[in-house]
Amino acid sequence: MDSRLRGNDEKTNITMEQAQVTQLLANDMLHRLERLRINASGRFTNRMRGEHLAAKGGSSMEFADYRDYVEGDDTRFIDWNIFSRLRKPYIKLFHHEEQMxxxxxxxxxxxxxxxxxxxxxxxxxxxxxxxxxxxxxxxxxxxxxxxxxxxxxxxxxxxxxxxxxxxxxxxxxxxxxxxxxxxxxxxxxxxxxxxxxxxxxxxxxxxxxxxxxxxxxxxxxxxxxxxxxxxxxxxxxxxxxxxxxxxxxxxxxxxxxxxxxxxxxxxxxxxxxxxxxxxxxxxxxxxxxxxxxxxxxxxxxxxxxxxxxxxxxx
Missing domain, CATH: 3.40.50.410 (von Willebrand factor, type A domain)
Structure with a gap:
């Protein structure tokens, strides 16, 4: 097991054998907590995206479904693999997931x-x-x-x-x-x-x-x-x-x-x-x-x- 609290800063690389990171939690607890996540029940906004690609900080998109291409759709969302097989354009739809x-x-x-x-x-x-x-x-x-x-x-x-x-x-x-x-x-x-x-x-x-x-x-x-x-x-x-x-x-x-x-x-x-x-x-x-x-x-x-x-x- 990696004995370090890993971080993007050298100051966060504190080993279990070195100084206590905080007086509130023992270092071994911190290492166990690194692997746990808060169990939120809802993360998706339930919006389907496919018309345009928005550059929105703190968000990501996960594939959800397809629909027929219509004039005006953003061609960046066309699935070209399907188009090569069926000779018909389909738009990929995504769930828009906001950062929690x-x-x-x-x-x-x-x-x-x-x-x-x-x-x-x-x-x-x-x-x-x-x-x-x-x-x-x-x-x-x-x-x-x-x-x-x-x-x-x-x-x-x-x-x-x-x-x-x-x-x-x-x-x-x-x-x-x-x-x-x-x-x-x-x-x-x-x-x-x-x-x-x-x-x-x-x-x-x-x-x-x-x-x-x-x-x-x-x-x-x-x-x-x-x-x-x-x-x-x-x-x-x-x-x-x-x-x-x-x-x-x-x-x-x-x-x-x-x-x-x-x-x-x-x-x-x-x-x-x-x-x-x-x-x-x-x-x-x-x-x-x-x-x-x-x-x-x-x-x-x-x-x-x-x-x-x-x-x-x-």
Whole structure:
């Protein structure tokens, strides 16, 4: 096996025995991720091309079918092999395939500081960057945290030589304090900068007062396939509710006093399940995917078992 992270720049040729490429992912994970791709379900625009050859950056064409030649067609699309046999001109038709844009949206709000959720989001964002760049797809990373319309971002970047730039940005993501930006506002701001169809990977706990339905509708209408990854800590997935508790909302400081009862934990699990089913339905109804990740789970198991089993990575 080639032990190098290959790139179009000598700076990217770092061996597994040399310096760690990023503090977020071990070098052996990076090498395994090189061979994986984000499993987008739709890449074709379903347009047939044959009348003219357009010089359009970031796109390619794949043969689809034939049709009869008519006056005015571009002769560059005539299949001359068929013409030599049948003495009749046919035009080759193509699917026009646009380059898939990969947008990674990282929630860095206050609630993500709990139980290592932000660190897990950074690790997954770094992994998606590797998969995208090594598939020669343009990759952008946006992060939102404060209740403003400002987003930090990097990209779109292409090529393996961009790996260090993207990883450094992801490493330096910091959580906001004193609030959060609703995801629908963050998406509105992001789409003012973003151009092109593809996928959006949302890394968030989705513990928000924002309108997730509007968020997903906006992304879907922009031609972005939704990969919604909910990141929760073990205490959120299975909390200890055996005594009276005072809960403090880390984003708006609201206080809720909870009295332990026999069925309290069951009610919590029921609510959590319903909440996750709602997010999953919102994503899947728009052709997207949903996945819940435990921030305490072994990272290798998440990337190479859970994400492959759920067909996020192939």
């Amino acid at each position: 844009q990969i947008v990674i949206l990282v929630d860095a709000s206050s609630s993500m500081m709990v139980d290592g959720k932000l660190e897990r989001a950074q690790q997954l964002a770094a992994a998606m960057c590797v998969c995208g760049l090594f598939a020669a797809e343009p990759v952008s990373v946006y992060t939102f945290n404060q209740p403003t319309n400002n987003l930090s971002m990097v990209g779109p970047a292409t090529g393996r030589g961009s790996l260090h730039k993207l990883l450094k940005f992801v490493e330096n993501i910091e959580s906001g304090e004193g609030g959060s930006q609703p995801p629908d506002d963050a998406v509105d701001t992001m789409l003012k900068r973003h151009r092109g169809k593809g996928i959006v990977v949302m890394l968030s706990d989705f513990l928000t007062y924002g309108d997730l339905k509007r968020t997903f509708n906006t992304l879907n209408n922009a031609g972005l396939e939704i990969f919604a990854c909910q990141i929760l800590g073990e205490r959120e997935l299975d909390p200890d509710l055996t005594s009276d508790l005072r809960l403090v909302d880390c984003e708006n400081a609201d206080i809720l006093d909870v009295t332990a009862q026999d069925n309290l934990l069951d009610l919590y699990h029921e609510y959590l399940s319903n909440f996750q089913n709602t997010i999953a339905a919102l994503a899947r109804q728009r052709g997207g995917k949903f996945l819940c990740v435990n921030s305490d789970e072994d990272l290798s198991a998440v990337l190479f078992d859970q994400m492959r089993r759920e067909a996020w990575l192939v």
